Amino acid sequence: MICDKCHKNEANISVKTMVNGIAENYYLCPECARKQGLFQSGFGFEKLPVSNFLGQALFNFPFASMSNQPTSIGTKSNKSVRCPGCGQDFADLRKTGLFGCPECYTTFHDLIRSMLDQIHGGHIHHVTQIASADVVIEEMKPLTEIEKLRSELQEKIKLEQYEEAALIRDKIKDLTAAETDETTNNSETEGEAE
Protein backbone atom coordinates (compact mmCIF):
# COMPACT_ATOMS: atom_id res chain seq x y z
CA MET A 1 0.00 0.00 0.00
CA ILE A 2 1.20 3.49 -0.88
CA CYS A 3 1.37 6.30 1.70
CA ASP A 4 -1.72 8.52 1.64
CA LYS A 5 0.38 11.57 2.35
CA CYS A 6 3.42 11.52 0.06
CA HIS A 7 2.01 9.02 -2.45
CA LYS A 8 5.54 7.71 -2.88
CA ASN A 9 6.69 5.42 -0.10
CA GLU A 10 5.27 2.16 1.08
CA ALA A 11 2.81 2.73 3.92
CA ASN A 12 3.09 0.50 6.95
CA ILE A 13 1.31 2.57 9.57
CA SER A 14 -2.42 2.81 9.84
CA VAL A 15 -3.67 5.98 11.49
CA LYS A 16 -7.21 6.23 12.74
CA THR A 17 -8.28 9.70 13.69
CA MET A 18 -11.39 11.24 15.09
CA VAL A 19 -11.72 14.87 14.03
CA ASN A 20 -14.94 16.59 15.04
CA GLY A 21 -16.53 13.22 15.65
CA ILE A 22 -15.78 11.98 12.13
CA ALA A 23 -13.60 8.89 12.05
CA GLU A 24 -11.02 8.76 9.30
CA ASN A 25 -8.49 6.15 8.38
CA TYR A 26 -5.10 6.87 6.77
CA TYR A 27 -2.13 4.84 5.76
CA LEU A 28 1.26 6.49 6.16
CA CYS A 29 4.88 5.72 5.54
CA PRO A 30 7.14 6.05 8.61
CA GLU A 31 8.62 9.31 7.32
CA CYS A 32 5.25 11.02 6.91
CA ALA A 33 3.97 9.57 10.17
CA ARG A 34 6.91 11.14 11.94
CA LYS A 35 6.35 14.49 10.32
CA GLN A 36 2.67 14.44 11.17
CA GLY A 37 1.90 16.68 14.11
CA LEU A 38 -1.51 17.11 15.60
CA PHE A 39 -2.01 20.45 14.00
CA GLN A 40 -1.23 19.61 10.44
CA SER A 41 -3.75 18.59 7.83
CA GLY A 42 -6.30 17.60 10.42
CA PHE A 43 -4.55 14.51 11.75
CA GLY A 44 -5.28 13.98 15.42
CA PHE A 45 -3.46 12.10 18.12
CA GLU A 46 -5.06 8.97 19.38
CA LYS A 47 -5.80 9.04 23.07
CA LEU A 48 -2.54 8.53 24.91
CA PRO A 49 -2.27 6.35 28.00
CA VAL A 50 -1.19 8.04 31.22
CA SER A 51 2.55 7.70 30.95
CA ASN A 52 5.68 9.64 30.36
CA PHE A 53 7.84 8.28 27.58
CA LEU A 54 11.09 9.73 28.82
CA GLY A 55 10.39 8.55 32.33
CA GLN A 56 9.51 5.14 30.96
CA ALA A 57 12.80 4.90 29.14
CA LEU A 58 14.65 5.81 32.33
CA PHE A 59 12.86 3.29 34.49
CA ASN A 60 13.77 0.62 31.96
CA PHE A 61 17.38 1.67 31.66
CA PRO A 62 19.79 -0.98 32.90
CA PHE A 63 21.70 1.04 35.46
CA ALA A 64 25.32 -0.01 35.48
CA SER A 65 25.91 1.27 38.97
CA MET A 66 23.07 -0.81 40.30
CA SER A 67 24.14 -4.26 39.20
CA ASN A 68 26.66 -4.53 42.03
CA GLN A 69 24.30 -3.20 44.66
CA PRO A 70 22.44 -6.13 46.16
CA THR A 71 19.93 -3.86 47.86
CA SER A 72 18.93 -1.91 44.81
CA ILE A 73 15.44 -2.14 43.47
CA GLY A 74 16.28 -3.55 40.08
CA THR A 75 17.56 -6.82 41.47
CA LYS A 76 15.39 -9.82 41.99
CA SER A 77 15.29 -9.78 45.76
CA ASN A 78 13.97 -6.27 45.84
CA LYS A 79 11.58 -6.25 42.95
CA SER A 80 8.56 -6.90 45.11
CA VAL A 81 9.08 -3.84 47.32
CA ARG A 82 5.96 -1.76 47.40
CA CYS A 83 5.82 1.88 48.35
CA PRO A 84 3.78 2.23 51.56
CA GLY A 85 2.53 5.63 50.36
CA CYS A 86 0.84 4.54 47.15
CA GLY A 87 1.20 0.76 46.89
CA GLN A 88 3.17 0.92 43.64
CA ASP A 89 6.03 -1.48 43.00
CA PHE A 90 8.91 -1.17 40.57
CA ALA A 91 6.95 -2.86 37.78
CA ASP A 92 4.23 -0.21 38.11
CA LEU A 93 6.79 2.58 37.89
CA ARG A 94 8.25 1.01 34.77
CA LYS A 95 4.85 0.86 33.18
CA THR A 96 3.97 4.53 33.66
CA GLY A 97 7.43 6.10 33.84
CA LEU A 98 6.16 8.04 36.85
CA PHE A 99 6.54 7.80 40.59
CA GLY A 100 3.32 7.18 42.46
CA CYS A 101 3.75 9.59 45.35
CA PRO A 102 6.43 11.65 47.12
CA GLU A 103 7.14 8.72 49.46
CA CYS A 104 8.42 6.70 46.47
CA TYR A 105 11.54 8.84 46.66
CA THR A 106 12.31 7.25 50.04
CA THR A 107 11.14 3.74 49.17
CA PHE A 108 13.15 3.53 45.97
CA HIS A 109 15.98 5.75 47.14
CA ASP A 110 18.92 3.80 45.65
CA LEU A 111 17.24 3.37 42.32
CA ILE A 112 16.45 7.04 42.17
CA ARG A 113 20.02 8.03 42.85
CA SER A 114 21.28 6.00 39.90
CA MET A 115 18.48 7.22 37.71
CA LEU A 116 18.97 10.89 38.49
CA ASP A 117 22.64 10.41 37.84
CA GLN A 118 21.69 9.45 34.28
CA ILE A 119 19.33 12.35 33.71
CA HIS A 120 21.01 15.20 35.44
CA GLY A 121 24.59 14.41 34.50
CA GLY A 122 25.91 13.43 37.91
CA HIS A 123 24.28 16.24 39.87
CA ILE A 124 22.17 14.40 42.35
CA HIS A 125 21.95 17.04 45.01
CA HIS A 126 19.43 19.78 44.82
CA VAL A 127 21.43 22.97 45.26
CA THR A 128 19.24 25.62 46.75
CA GLN A 129 15.65 26.04 47.46
CA ILE A 130 14.28 28.91 45.49
CA ALA A 131 16.78 31.77 45.19
CA SER A 132 16.09 35.04 46.99
CA ALA A 133 12.70 33.81 48.08
CA ASP A 134 12.14 36.45 50.72
CA VAL A 135 12.13 39.35 48.27
CA VAL A 136 9.41 37.74 46.29
CA ILE A 137 6.94 36.86 48.98
CA GLU A 138 6.63 40.54 49.68
CA GLU A 139 5.37 41.26 46.23
CA MET A 140 2.78 38.54 46.17
CA LYS A 141 1.47 38.62 49.76
CA PRO A 142 -2.25 38.07 50.16
CA LEU A 143 -4.38 41.18 49.99
CA THR A 144 -4.98 42.92 53.29
CA GLU A 145 -8.51 43.64 54.44
CA ILE A 146 -8.21 47.24 53.28
CA GLU A 147 -6.85 46.30 49.87
CA LYS A 148 -9.70 43.86 49.41
CA LEU A 149 -12.23 46.52 50.36
CA ARG A 150 -10.61 49.02 48.02
CA SER A 151 -10.91 46.69 45.05
CA GLU A 152 -14.50 45.94 46.05
CA LEU A 153 -15.12 49.68 46.20
CA GLN A 154 -13.80 50.17 42.68
CA GLU A 155 -16.01 47.34 41.49
CA LYS A 156 -19.11 48.92 43.03
CA ILE A 157 -18.32 52.31 41.59
CA LYS A 158 -17.92 50.75 38.17
CA LEU A 159 -21.32 49.09 38.56
CA GLU A 160 -22.73 52.44 39.76
CA GLN A 161 -23.90 50.86 43.05
CA TYR A 162 -23.15 53.99 45.02
CA GLU A 163 -25.02 53.15 48.20
CA GLU A 164 -23.02 49.99 48.73
CA ALA A 165 -19.88 51.83 47.67
CA ALA A 166 -20.47 54.41 50.41
CA LEU A 167 -20.75 51.64 53.03
CA ILE A 168 -17.47 50.10 51.87
CA ARG A 169 -15.81 53.52 51.82
CA ASP A 170 -16.81 54.04 55.46
CA LYS A 171 -15.45 50.63 56.42
CA ILE A 172 -12.13 51.51 54.78
CA LYS A 173 -12.08 54.80 56.63
CA ASP A 174 -12.63 53.03 59.96
CA LEU A 175 -9.96 50.44 59.25
CA THR A 176 -7.44 53.06 58.10
CA ALA A 177 -8.10 55.08 61.23
CA ALA A 178 -7.58 51.98 63.39
CA GLU A 179 -4.36 51.21 61.59
CA THR A 180 -3.00 54.73 61.96
CA ASP A 181 -3.76 54.53 65.68
CA GLU A 182 -1.82 51.33 65.92
CA THR A 183 1.23 52.74 64.13
CA THR A 184 1.19 55.83 66.27
CA ASN A 185 1.01 53.68 69.41
CA ASN A 186 3.86 51.50 68.16
CA SER A 187 6.11 54.41 67.37
CA GLU A 188 5.38 55.81 70.77
CA THR A 189 6.45 52.57 72.41
CA GLU A 190 9.58 52.49 70.32
CA GLY A 191 10.29 56.04 71.31
CA GLU A 192 10.02 55.09 74.93
CA ALA A 193 12.40 52.17 74.51
CA GLU A 194 15.04 54.39 73.11
Place this chain on the structure above:
Amino acid sequence: MSWYEEHGPDQDVVISTRVRFARNIKGYKFPHLLDREETSELINIIVEAVQRLDPKSFHLVELNSLNLTDKQSLAERHLISPQLINSQQNKCLLINREEYLSVLILDEDHMRIQAINAGFNPDQAFEQAKNLAVALESVLEIVYDQEFGYLAACPTNVGTGLRISALLHVPGLEYLNQLKYMIDSLRRSGFTVRGYYGEGSSEQGQMLQISNQITLGKSDLDLVNQFKTILSVFIKQEREARKHWFEHEKIKLQDRIYRSKAILSNAYLIGHEEAFNCLSDVRLGRALGFVGFPDYTDILSLIYLIGVGSIQKKEGQILNSEQRDIARAKLIKKHFADLINN
Protein backbone atom coordinates in the same frame (compact mmCIF):
# COMPACT_ATOMS: atom_id res chain seq x y z
CA MET B 1 -3.81 43.03 26.14
CA SER B 2 -2.47 39.49 25.82
CA TRP B 3 1.24 38.87 26.18
CA TYR B 4 1.61 37.96 22.52
CA GLU B 5 0.37 41.38 21.46
CA GLU B 6 3.34 42.97 23.19
CA HIS B 7 6.89 43.45 22.03
CA GLY B 8 9.89 41.78 23.61
CA PRO B 9 13.68 41.70 23.34
CA ASP B 10 15.39 39.88 20.42
CA GLN B 11 12.07 39.36 18.76
CA ASP B 12 13.65 38.99 15.32
CA VAL B 13 14.78 35.50 16.37
CA VAL B 14 12.91 34.56 19.54
CA ILE B 15 9.13 34.35 19.47
CA SER B 16 8.55 33.66 23.15
CA THR B 17 10.19 32.55 26.39
CA ARG B 18 8.53 30.32 28.92
CA VAL B 19 9.39 29.27 32.46
CA ARG B 20 7.53 26.71 34.49
CA PHE B 21 7.91 25.14 37.91
CA ALA B 22 6.60 21.68 38.83
CA ARG B 23 5.21 21.59 42.36
CA ASN B 24 3.35 18.95 44.37
CA ILE B 25 1.34 19.12 47.54
CA LYS B 26 2.05 17.09 50.69
CA GLY B 27 -0.22 14.21 51.58
CA TYR B 28 -1.40 13.32 48.09
CA LYS B 29 -0.31 10.76 45.50
CA PHE B 30 0.78 12.04 42.13
CA PRO B 31 -2.11 12.87 39.75
CA HIS B 32 -2.22 9.62 37.76
CA LEU B 33 -3.01 7.65 40.94
CA LEU B 34 -5.61 9.95 42.47
CA ASP B 35 -9.21 8.82 42.71
CA ARG B 36 -12.12 11.03 41.81
CA GLU B 37 -12.67 12.33 45.32
CA GLU B 38 -9.01 13.21 45.89
CA THR B 39 -8.91 14.86 42.48
CA SER B 40 -11.68 17.29 43.23
CA GLU B 41 -10.36 17.88 46.74
CA LEU B 42 -6.94 18.82 45.41
CA ILE B 43 -8.36 21.02 42.66
CA ASN B 44 -10.33 22.92 45.30
CA ILE B 45 -7.28 23.37 47.52
CA ILE B 46 -5.16 24.75 44.67
CA VAL B 47 -7.80 26.97 43.15
CA GLU B 48 -8.62 28.42 46.54
CA ALA B 49 -4.94 29.07 47.27
CA VAL B 50 -4.34 30.87 43.98
CA GLN B 51 -7.48 32.91 44.27
CA ARG B 52 -6.64 33.83 47.83
CA LEU B 53 -3.31 35.24 46.66
CA ASP B 54 -4.74 37.09 43.72
CA PRO B 55 -8.50 36.98 43.58
CA LYS B 56 -8.92 39.38 40.68
CA SER B 57 -6.73 38.29 37.86
CA PHE B 58 -7.06 34.50 37.61
CA HIS B 59 -9.94 32.68 36.09
CA LEU B 60 -10.54 28.96 36.14
CA VAL B 61 -10.87 26.82 33.02
CA GLU B 62 -12.02 23.25 33.58
CA LEU B 63 -10.63 21.30 30.67
CA ASN B 64 -13.34 18.64 30.97
CA SER B 65 -16.02 21.22 30.36
CA LEU B 66 -14.43 22.44 27.13
CA ASN B 67 -15.11 21.04 23.71
CA LEU B 68 -12.38 19.71 21.47
CA THR B 69 -12.03 22.98 19.56
CA ASP B 70 -11.49 25.06 22.69
CA LYS B 71 -8.87 22.63 23.97
CA GLN B 72 -7.06 22.62 20.64
CA SER B 73 -7.06 26.38 20.71
CA LEU B 74 -5.45 26.37 24.19
CA ALA B 75 -2.78 23.95 23.00
CA GLU B 76 -2.11 26.03 19.90
CA ARG B 77 -1.33 28.94 22.20
CA HIS B 78 0.98 26.69 24.25
CA LEU B 79 -1.17 27.00 27.35
CA ILE B 80 -1.67 23.24 27.64
CA SER B 81 0.29 20.41 26.06
CA PRO B 82 -1.23 18.73 22.99
CA GLN B 83 -1.43 15.47 24.95
CA LEU B 84 -4.00 17.03 27.26
CA ILE B 85 -6.52 17.55 24.48
CA ASN B 86 -7.68 13.96 24.63
CA SER B 87 -7.22 13.42 28.34
CA GLN B 88 -10.30 12.11 30.11
CA GLN B 89 -9.06 13.06 33.58
CA ASN B 90 -10.33 16.14 35.29
CA LYS B 91 -7.66 18.81 34.85
CA CYS B 92 -7.90 22.55 35.31
CA LEU B 93 -6.10 25.63 34.18
CA LEU B 94 -5.98 28.84 36.17
CA ILE B 95 -5.00 31.65 33.89
CA ASN B 96 -4.59 35.38 34.29
CA ARG B 97 -6.22 37.97 32.08
CA GLU B 98 -3.20 38.66 29.87
CA GLU B 99 -2.59 34.90 29.60
CA TYR B 100 1.08 35.22 30.55
CA LEU B 101 0.72 33.56 33.93
CA SER B 102 -1.01 30.24 34.51
CA VAL B 103 -1.24 27.25 36.81
CA LEU B 104 -2.01 23.93 35.19
CA ILE B 105 -3.62 21.72 37.80
CA LEU B 106 -3.26 17.92 37.89
CA ASP B 107 -1.36 17.35 34.71
CA GLU B 108 1.66 15.15 35.39
CA ASP B 109 2.24 17.02 38.66
CA HIS B 110 -0.23 18.67 41.00
CA MET B 111 0.79 22.09 39.74
CA ARG B 112 2.68 23.46 36.78
CA ILE B 113 3.24 27.15 37.42
CA GLN B 114 3.98 28.81 34.12
CA ALA B 115 4.90 32.26 32.80
CA ILE B 116 5.26 33.09 29.13
CA ASN B 117 6.66 36.30 27.63
CA ALA B 118 7.15 37.79 24.18
CA GLY B 119 10.65 37.68 22.70
CA PHE B 120 13.72 36.51 24.59
CA ASN B 121 12.95 37.38 28.17
CA PRO B 122 14.14 34.62 30.52
CA ASP B 123 14.64 36.95 33.48
CA GLN B 124 11.16 38.35 33.44
CA ALA B 125 9.47 35.00 32.79
CA PHE B 126 11.55 33.44 35.58
CA GLU B 127 10.66 36.23 37.97
CA GLN B 128 6.95 35.99 37.23
CA ALA B 129 6.75 32.21 37.55
CA LYS B 130 8.93 32.20 40.64
CA ASN B 131 6.92 34.91 42.35
CA LEU B 132 3.81 32.82 41.98
CA ALA B 133 5.61 29.59 42.98
CA VAL B 134 7.01 31.19 46.12
CA ALA B 135 3.73 32.83 47.00
CA LEU B 136 1.94 29.50 46.62
CA GLU B 137 4.53 27.88 48.84
CA SER B 138 3.59 30.32 51.56
CA VAL B 139 -0.02 29.13 51.53
CA LEU B 140 0.30 25.46 50.51
CA GLU B 141 2.37 22.60 51.89
CA ILE B 142 4.71 21.78 49.02
CA VAL B 143 6.69 18.52 48.91
CA TYR B 144 10.36 19.33 49.37
CA ASP B 145 13.16 16.86 50.08
CA GLN B 146 16.52 17.85 51.57
CA GLU B 147 18.43 15.65 49.15
CA PHE B 148 16.38 15.77 45.98
CA GLY B 149 14.71 19.17 46.22
CA TYR B 150 11.17 19.56 44.88
CA LEU B 151 9.79 16.10 44.21
CA ALA B 152 7.92 15.44 40.99
CA ALA B 153 6.06 12.56 39.42
CA CYS B 154 8.65 12.16 36.68
CA PRO B 155 12.32 11.92 37.68
CA THR B 156 13.21 14.32 34.87
CA ASN B 157 11.54 17.16 36.76
CA VAL B 158 12.90 16.64 40.24
CA GLY B 159 15.13 19.25 41.92
CA THR B 160 14.27 22.79 41.01
CA GLY B 161 11.23 21.67 39.02
CA LEU B 162 12.27 24.39 36.63
CA ARG B 163 11.87 24.11 32.90
CA ILE B 164 12.83 27.11 30.82
CA SER B 165 12.19 27.15 27.12
CA ALA B 166 12.30 29.50 24.17
CA LEU B 167 10.57 29.33 20.83
CA LEU B 168 12.98 30.28 18.08
CA HIS B 169 12.53 31.32 14.50
CA VAL B 170 15.60 30.04 12.65
CA PRO B 171 15.08 30.17 8.86
CA GLY B 172 18.66 31.31 8.30
CA LEU B 173 20.30 28.36 10.03
CA GLU B 174 17.87 26.02 8.35
CA TYR B 175 18.59 27.41 4.89
CA LEU B 176 22.35 27.15 5.39
CA ASN B 177 21.97 23.59 6.69
CA GLN B 178 23.45 24.55 10.03
CA LEU B 179 20.50 23.50 12.12
CA LYS B 180 21.40 19.85 12.53
CA TYR B 181 24.84 20.76 13.79
CA MET B 182 23.45 23.37 16.19
CA ILE B 183 20.81 20.97 17.50
CA ASP B 184 23.38 18.23 18.08
CA SER B 185 25.62 20.52 20.06
CA LEU B 186 22.69 21.80 22.11
CA ARG B 187 21.69 18.25 22.94
CA ARG B 188 25.21 17.43 24.02
CA SER B 189 25.12 20.39 26.42
CA GLY B 190 22.00 19.14 28.14
CA PHE B 191 19.24 20.89 26.21
CA THR B 192 16.14 19.45 24.62
CA VAL B 193 15.15 20.54 21.12
CA ARG B 194 11.64 20.05 19.85
CA GLY B 195 9.36 21.27 17.08
CA TYR B 196 7.07 24.28 17.33
CA TYR B 197 4.28 22.40 19.09
CA GLY B 198 6.52 20.79 21.71
CA GLU B 199 6.62 17.17 22.69
CA GLY B 200 5.97 14.82 19.82
CA SER B 201 6.04 17.44 17.08
CA SER B 202 8.55 17.47 14.28
CA GLU B 203 11.82 19.31 14.77
CA GLN B 204 12.10 20.05 11.07
CA GLY B 205 11.21 23.49 9.83
CA GLN B 206 11.95 26.98 10.82
CA MET B 207 10.62 27.09 14.35
CA LEU B 208 12.19 25.27 17.25
CA GLN B 209 11.57 24.96 20.93
CA ILE B 210 14.68 24.71 23.09
CA SER B 211 14.55 23.83 26.78
CA ASN B 212 16.80 22.70 29.62
CA GLN B 213 17.05 19.00 30.38
CA ILE B 214 18.77 19.31 33.74
CA THR B 215 16.58 20.41 36.65
CA LEU B 216 18.68 19.16 39.53
CA GLY B 217 22.14 19.89 40.90
CA LYS B 218 22.16 23.55 39.99
CA SER B 219 20.24 26.44 41.47
CA ASP B 220 17.33 27.67 39.43
CA LEU B 221 19.09 30.96 38.84
CA ASP B 222 22.15 29.13 37.47
CA LEU B 223 19.93 27.16 35.13
CA VAL B 224 18.39 30.37 33.82
CA ASN B 225 21.78 32.00 33.35
CA GLN B 226 23.19 28.99 31.54
CA PHE B 227 20.16 28.98 29.28
CA LYS B 228 20.67 32.67 28.56
CA THR B 229 24.31 32.16 27.62
CA ILE B 230 23.63 29.27 25.25
CA LEU B 231 20.64 30.95 23.65
CA SER B 232 22.50 34.22 23.05
CA VAL B 233 25.00 32.25 20.98
CA PHE B 234 22.18 30.65 19.03
CA ILE B 235 20.52 34.03 18.40
CA LYS B 236 23.79 35.50 17.18
CA GLN B 237 24.39 32.55 14.83
CA GLU B 238 20.91 32.90 13.33
CA ARG B 239 21.49 36.61 12.69
CA GLU B 240 24.82 35.81 11.03
CA ALA B 241 23.16 33.17 8.87
CA ARG B 242 20.48 35.61 7.73
CA LYS B 243 23.10 38.20 6.92
CA HIS B 244 25.08 35.71 4.90
CA TRP B 245 21.96 34.57 3.05
CA PHE B 246 20.93 38.14 2.27
CA GLU B 247 24.38 39.10 1.04
CA HIS B 248 24.86 36.06 -1.18
CA GLU B 249 21.41 35.23 -2.53
CA LYS B 250 19.48 38.45 -2.17
CA ILE B 251 17.21 38.00 -5.18
CA LYS B 252 16.29 34.43 -4.33
CA LEU B 253 15.60 35.38 -0.73
CA GLN B 254 13.45 38.37 -1.70
CA ASP B 255 11.59 36.24 -4.20
CA ARG B 256 10.79 33.60 -1.61
CA ILE B 257 9.60 36.12 0.97
CA TYR B 258 7.46 38.20 -1.41
CA ARG B 259 5.96 35.04 -2.92
CA SER B 260 4.90 33.87 0.52
CA LYS B 261 3.39 37.27 1.23
CA ALA B 262 1.53 37.10 -2.08
CA ILE B 263 0.14 33.65 -1.25
CA LEU B 264 -1.08 34.82 2.14
CA SER B 265 -2.66 37.97 0.66
CA ASN B 266 -4.37 36.20 -2.23
CA ALA B 267 -5.09 32.55 -1.55
CA TYR B 268 -8.66 31.27 -1.42
CA LEU B 269 -7.69 27.92 0.11
CA ILE B 270 -4.75 27.39 2.39
CA GLY B 271 -3.77 24.44 4.58
CA HIS B 272 -2.19 24.88 7.98
CA GLU B 273 1.28 23.73 6.99
CA GLU B 274 1.51 26.06 4.00
CA ALA B 275 0.14 29.02 5.93
CA PHE B 276 2.57 28.35 8.76
CA ASN B 277 5.55 28.22 6.40
CA CYS B 278 4.48 31.36 4.54
CA LEU B 279 4.04 33.21 7.83
CA SER B 280 7.53 32.11 8.76
CA ASP B 281 8.86 33.66 5.54
CA VAL B 282 6.91 36.85 6.13
CA ARG B 283 8.33 37.00 9.64
CA LEU B 284 11.79 36.80 8.14
CA GLY B 285 10.87 39.65 5.76
CA ARG B 286 9.85 41.74 8.75
CA ALA B 287 13.14 40.92 10.53
CA LEU B 288 15.12 41.95 7.46
CA GLY B 289 13.29 45.26 7.47
CA PHE B 290 11.32 44.83 4.24
CA VAL B 291 8.74 47.55 3.74
CA GLY B 292 5.02 46.77 4.07
CA PHE B 293 5.38 43.68 6.21
CA PRO B 294 3.26 43.03 9.30
CA ASP B 295 4.71 43.39 12.78
CA TYR B 296 5.91 40.37 14.83
CA THR B 297 2.91 40.68 17.09
CA ASP B 298 0.49 40.53 14.14
CA ILE B 299 2.29 37.51 12.74
CA LEU B 300 2.20 35.67 16.07
CA SER B 301 -1.49 36.46 16.50
CA LEU B 302 -2.06 35.02 13.03
CA ILE B 303 -0.05 31.89 13.82
CA TYR B 304 -2.34 31.40 16.81
CA LEU B 305 -5.48 32.10 14.80
CA ILE B 306 -4.82 29.69 11.95
CA GLY B 307 -4.57 26.48 14.00
CA VAL B 308 -7.19 23.80 13.42
CA GLY B 309 -8.78 24.44 16.82
CA SER B 310 -8.57 28.23 16.76
CA ILE B 311 -10.07 28.52 13.27
CA GLN B 312 -13.12 26.53 14.31
CA LYS B 313 -13.40 28.43 17.59
CA LYS B 314 -13.39 31.69 15.67
CA GLU B 315 -15.94 30.51 13.13
CA GLY B 316 -18.07 29.18 15.97
CA GLN B 317 -18.68 25.85 14.30
CA ILE B 318 -17.12 22.56 13.42
CA LEU B 319 -15.57 22.56 9.96
CA ASN B 320 -14.17 19.88 7.71
CA SER B 321 -10.70 20.13 6.25
CA GLU B 322 -11.69 22.11 3.13
CA GLN B 323 -13.96 24.47 5.06
CA ARG B 324 -11.09 25.13 7.44
CA ASP B 325 -8.76 25.91 4.54
CA ILE B 326 -11.29 28.37 3.12
CA ALA B 327 -11.87 30.05 6.49
CA ARG B 328 -8.13 30.21 7.11
CA ALA B 329 -7.40 31.81 3.72
CA LYS B 330 -10.18 34.35 4.25
CA LEU B 331 -8.96 35.25 7.71
CA ILE B 332 -5.35 35.73 6.65
CA LYS B 333 -6.34 37.72 3.57
CA LYS B 334 -8.44 40.05 5.66
CA HIS B 335 -5.60 40.58 8.13
CA PHE B 336 -3.19 41.39 5.35
CA ALA B 337 -5.63 43.81 3.68
CA ASP B 338 -6.15 45.59 7.03
CA LEU B 339 -2.42 45.88 7.56
CA ILE B 340 -1.82 47.40 4.16
CA ASN B 341 -4.69 49.87 4.56
CA ASN B 342 -3.37 51.02 7.91
